[in-house]
Amino acid sequence: MxxxxxxxxxxxxxxxxxxxxxxxxxxADVSSSTKSSYFAKAYPDRFFNLGVAEANLVDVAAGLATAxxxxxxxxxxxxxxxxxxxxxxxxxxxxxxxVVLAGAYGGLSDSFxxxxxxxxxxxAIMRAIPGLQxxxxxxxxEMRLALDYALGQDGPVYIRLTRNEAPALxxxxxxxAITKIRKLTSGGxxxxxxxxxxxxxxxxxxxxxxxxxxxxxVLDVTCIKPLDADALAASVAKTGHLVTAEEHxxxxxxxxxxxxxxxxxxxxxxxxxxxxxxxxxxxxxxxRLLAKYGISAEAIVRQAASIx
Amino acid sequence: MNQNLEQRALAEKDMPSKARLxxxxxxRFRMEIFDVLHKKQTGHWGGSASACDIVTALYFHRMRLxxxxxxxxxxxxxxxxxxxxxxxxxxVLAHRGYFPPPLLGSFRDLDSSLQGHPCMNKTPGVDMxxxxxxxxxxxxxxxxxxxxxxxxxFKTYVMVGEGCLDEGQSWEALMSAGKFKxxxxxxxxxxxxxxxxxxxxxxxxxxxxxxKLRAFGWNVAPALYDGNNMQDIFTSFEALDAMEFWPKxxxxxxxxxxxxxxxxxxxxxxxxxxxxxSYEAGRPELVSAFERAxxxxx
Numbered sequence: 001m002x003x004x005x006x007x008x009x010x011x012x013x014x015x016x017x018x019x020x021x022x023x024x025x026x027x028a029d030v031s032s033s034t035k036s037s038y039f040a041k042a043y044p045d046r047f048f049n050l051g052v053a054e055a056n057l058v059d060v061a062a063g064l065a066t067a068x069x070x071x072x073x074x075x076x077x078x079x080x081x082x083x084x085x086x087x088x089x090x091x092x093x094x095x096x097x098x099v100v101l102a103g104a105y106g107g108l109s110d111s112f113x114x115x116x117x118x119x120x121x122x123x124a125i126m127r128a129i130p131g132l133q134x135x136x137x138x139x140x141x142e143m144r145l146a147l148d149y150a151l152g153q154d155g156p157v158y159i160r161l162t163r164n165e166a167p168a169l170x171x172x173x174x175x176x177a178i179t180k181i182r183k184l185t186s187g188g189x190x191x192x193x194x195x196x197x198x199x200x201x202x203x204x205x206x207x208x209x210x211x212x213x214x215x216x217x218v219l220d221v222t223c224i225k226p227l228d229a230d231a232l233a234a235s236v237a238k239t240g241h242l243v244t245a246e247e248h249x250x251x252x253x254x255x256x257x258x259x260x261x262x263x264x265x266x267x268x269x270x271x272x273x274x275x276x277x278x279x280x281x282x283x284x285x286x287x288r289l290l291a292k293y294g295i296s297a298e299a300i301v302r303q304a305a306s307i308x
Numbered sequence: 309m310n311q312n313l314e315q316r317a318l319a320e321k322d323m324p325s326k327a328r329l330x331x332x333x334x335x336r337f338r339m340e341i342f343d344v345l346h347k348k349q350t351g352h353w354g355g356s357a358s359a360c361d362i363v364t365a366l367y368f369h370r371m372r373l374x375x376x377x378x379x380x381x382x383x384x385x386x387x388x389x390x391x392x393x394x395x396x397x398x399x400v401l402a403h404r405g406y407f408p409p410p411l412l413g414s415f416r417d418l419d420s421s422l423q424g425h426p427c428m429n430k431t432p433g434v435d436m437x438x439x440x441x442x443x444x445x446x447x448x449x450x451x452x453x454x455x456x457x458x459x460x461x462f463k464t465y466v467m468v469g470e471g472c473l474d475e476g477q478s479w480e481a482l483m484s485a486g487k488f489k490x491x492x493x494x495x496x497x498x499x500x501x502x503x504x505x506x507x508x509x510x511x512x513x514x515x516x517x518x519x520k521l522r523a524f525g526w527n528v529a530p531a532l533y534d535g536n537n538m539q540d541i542f543t544s545f546e547a548l549d550a551m552e553f554w555p556k557x558x559x560x561x562x563x564x565x566x567x568x569x570x571x572x573x574x575x576x577x578x579x580x581x582x583x584x585x586s587y588e589a590g591r592p593e594l595v596s597a598f599e600r601a602x603x604x605x606x
Contacts, residue, residue, distance in 0.1 A: 090440045
């Protein structure tokens, strides 16, 4: 077993704290889950546990940001998206305050806790807020780049994290900004645009498709907003077929973002979205839960094969 | 003499005289707000009028600020959590020197820097955008914590009304201030007893508010002060300064729609446009209140 993304995240926050005294970390009584507890231990004066009160959490961060501090706010992704939407919209985004929102336990990764804790709408909600950038790293390396990027921005950024181990992808070329789409495989038959842990699934799916004689172009989309529409369009213009894959409802997330961008460019393309259908999820072991709700390499293969 | 009330008030060292000057100024502001709201046929009169004396006292007496450097990092902060009193904040900021007063005539116009509710990135002097209720105390806690972290000694004032205190977030924030006890954070309650739909007692009773704040860890000034009496506001500031521990809170009894007798205490005048008949009936009352206050400082 490798390291979980939350562990890597917690440790990286400590690294950042060592060199950036303006970074403060905040949590909503889940620091031992989000692993912001590492920062709390290392820099107790710069850590604030606001209790189970996500609305207050985000606005206190806003107040800190007005005076030059750089807060990183930690809470479960679903509760940030639902319990502090007003604060994220009306205070952080409206005022362009540089606060990093770290949504822990994204997607179905809080698998045993069930539908109440699983975050399948956060990307859709955050994406709709004017000026809010939305990043979903696929592995620890991307998580670190996303955090570096977010801490360099003049406004708020939402980073969705997973609770679990994220298989390490090949290193990202240094010259490729985290906001740009990374092409992981080249192919002319179908484009698979994936985000988060679904990127690893997309790579597996591409191998299976190759065995069927179909060449898939796998795109790793870390930054869902703003979307790197040029890279996406270049690929889909070539393949004419797009499968999107995300640990999220199919409404409003990566699939929707891609469909909107490509449709506006007038590209003819056939689309299938892999994600949670319009329904609630449930408790269960993570991988089997994902599979039951239609998120797996097999599901990507199936959808790709149905259109190309 | 009207023109230099601001300068006279800022320069005055004798406190009773200063209070009288600020009372005159505040009465003039109320008149100006009434005019703008009638002219624009939009905006919130009731809560602007009730808080007018307190906000005037803050900007012309209490707060450390420099209108020429609105973002001065050592300035005291003011968060108008009851953001619908924007006409009041704009009027005070304009006459304090943050922007030219004629701009007040563009309130709520398309392309104006004076939005319906305060917007920090559009209006010089606005320290925090507000409008959706319930945000102010939280933001104030963050600002005050920032002062501690940055080793600054600026103070943070947050003003709420009863409607603002209906919001659950306000109580999350009050609780967190009780935990962190941030130096320099003061909560000002503009307790005008009336909300949009009716009296606070009818809509959502808050009493005993002082006891609730104390229970949440706040240090509450010992009396209920008359927030429409400048001398009493000064007294409240002295009481705040005499208190040792943070965070501090002060409760002001005020009249919603203060200054126009038939509008006072009426929820109908929370945000209704001021029609011609009401304007013509109400304005002379504001004018005579101003003239009376002005006579005190001639």
